[in-house]
Amino acid sequence: MSVSTEILHIRVDDREAHPSVTPIYQCSAFSADSAFFYSRKANPNVTELEQVVAALEGSEYALAYSTGMSAIYMVLELLKPGGSLVINKYIYGCSYKLFQRYTARIGAKLTILDLTTESGLKELPLNVDMVIFETPTNPFLKDIDIHAVSKAVKQNNPHALVVVDNTWATPIFQKPLNFGADISLYSATKYFSGHSDVMGGLVLVNNEMIYTRLLEGRFYSGSILAPNSAWLLRRSMQTFNLRMEKHSNTTSSMLNYLRELPFIEHVYYPRVDGKQLTGYGGIVFVDIRPDLVPFYKTFTSALKWFGTGTGMACVTSMVAQPFSGSHASMTEQEKADMGIEKSLVRLCFGLETLEDLKEDLLQAFVAMENMANQKSALKPA
Numbered sequence: 001m002s003v004s005t006e007i008l009h010i011r012v013d014d015r016e017a018h019p020s021v022t023p024i025y026q027c028s029a030f031s032a033d034s035a036f037f038y039s040r041k042a043n044p045n046v047t048e049l050e051q052v053v054a055a056l057e058g059s060e061y062a063l064a065y066s067t068g069m070s071a072i073y074m075v076l077e078l079l080k081p082g083g084s085l086v087i088n089k090y091i092y093g094c095s096y097k098l099f100q101r102y103t104a105r106i107g108a109k110l111t112i113l114d115l116t117t118e119s120g121l122k123e124l125p126l127n128v129d130m131v132i133f134e135t136p137t138n139p140f141l142k143d144i145d146i147h148a149v150s151k152a153v154k155q156n157n158p159h160a161l162v163v164v165d166n167t168w169a170t171p172i173f174q175k176p177l178n179f180g181a182d183i184s185l186y187s188a189t190k191y192f193s194g195h196s197d198v199m200g201g202l203v204l205v206n207n208e209m210i211y212t213r214l215l216e217g218r219f220y221s222g223s224i225l226a227p228n229s230a231w232l233l234r235r236s237m238q239t240f241n242l243r244m245e246k247h248s249n250t251t252s253s254m255l256n257y258l259r260e261l262p263f264i265e266h267v268y269y270p271r272v273d274g275k276q277l278t279g280y281g282g283i284v285f286v287d288i289r290p291d292l293v294p295f296y297k298t299f300t301s302a303l304k305w306f307g308t309g310t311g312m313a314c315v316t317s318m319v320a321q322p323f324s325g326s327h328a329s330m331t332e333q334e335k336a337d338m339g340i341e342k343s344l345v346r347l348c349f350g351l352e353t354l355e356d357l358k359e360d361l362l363q364a365f366v367a368m369e370n371m372a373n374q375k376s377a378l379k380p381a
Contacts, residue, residue, distance in 0.1 A: 139327075
């Protein structure tokens with residue numbers, strides 16, 4: 001036997017290893033008699049993550065995807081050509097564009113309603129096939145009554161699917177399936193990851209038929225989460241509850257502080273009713289004074305502890321402008337229809353010390369106001 005042949009088949013016997021955490025199964029294939037068979041179908045790291053999130057959600061089934069957007073896309077695959085999709089008026093910009101393009105491609109009818117209102121629910125099409133919304137919403141953190149939407153939708157079409165993007169509430173504070181949703185989905189890139197170092201998406205369902213269709217779609221599309229990403233997310237889930245507690249406490253303490261600052265006109269925070277939404281933390285929106293808007297970059301440049309990247313819901317604090325960030329892909333008119341102006345700022349609170357974040361925001365706002373005053377003084381009378 002050649003050494004070159006032998007080294008190809010050397011394997012360590014790990015049956016007695018008993019690791020304290022599940023190792024990374026960084027392999028594409030398994031033996032033909034394995035329950036996993038092929039990592040495009042399933043992988044131990046992916047399955048473990050799915051079990052963890054399903055237990056947290058209290059759902060029968062969970063499926064992990066490569067990103068949150070791929071999770072949304074695969075849910076859209078359940079919509080039949082020529083069908084009727086309803087989305088909420090307030091929604092993430094990239095989701096909005098995806099819904100536009102997807103429905104146009106399959107000849108489906110897209111209806112945009114304000115599901116935060118009773119009038120919006122009354123406008124639901126009789127032939128509705130799927131309704132997708134976030135609660136709390138991105139932006140403005142408006143809350144939507146999941147049970148009321150589900151009831152209205154099912155009255156029009158008992159077979160229609162109610163889909164809730166639960167990314168910002170998290171399953172710790174809200175469980176959509178308990179209130180009539182058929183599908184609960186997440187961008188795991190946000191709070192589940194919590195460290196801005198991995199991307200992923202999760203879909204939770206109780207209906208076996210829906211699960212089977214999604215499972216088949218994931219297998220044939222190859223959109224399953226990679227083993228290394230699944231391992232990182234599983235690791236992050238071990239501190240999930242602790243991180244959410246810190247996010248929540250910091251956000252609660254920040255509310256009154258922000259409302260008292262003279263640089264801010266309005267603070268957006270969701271309604272925590274104690275029933276559907278039992279808590280909240282991490283992200284708020286504020287409207288800054290109109291005269292300060294042109295000096296937003298002065299504000300961000302002065303910040304020490306708030307980053308300006310696309311990360312959010314993580315261990316470090318972030319600041320962003322939805323107009324030029326999360327909703328940049330939308331047209332000027334679409335942003336205006338949603339009420340998104342350049343004055344709207346998103347603040348994401350990480351795990352830093354509360355007083356450090358307060359001091360940082362204050363000095364950055366002061367720098368912003370000083371610049372505004374300087375520019376105003378230079379203008380001719």
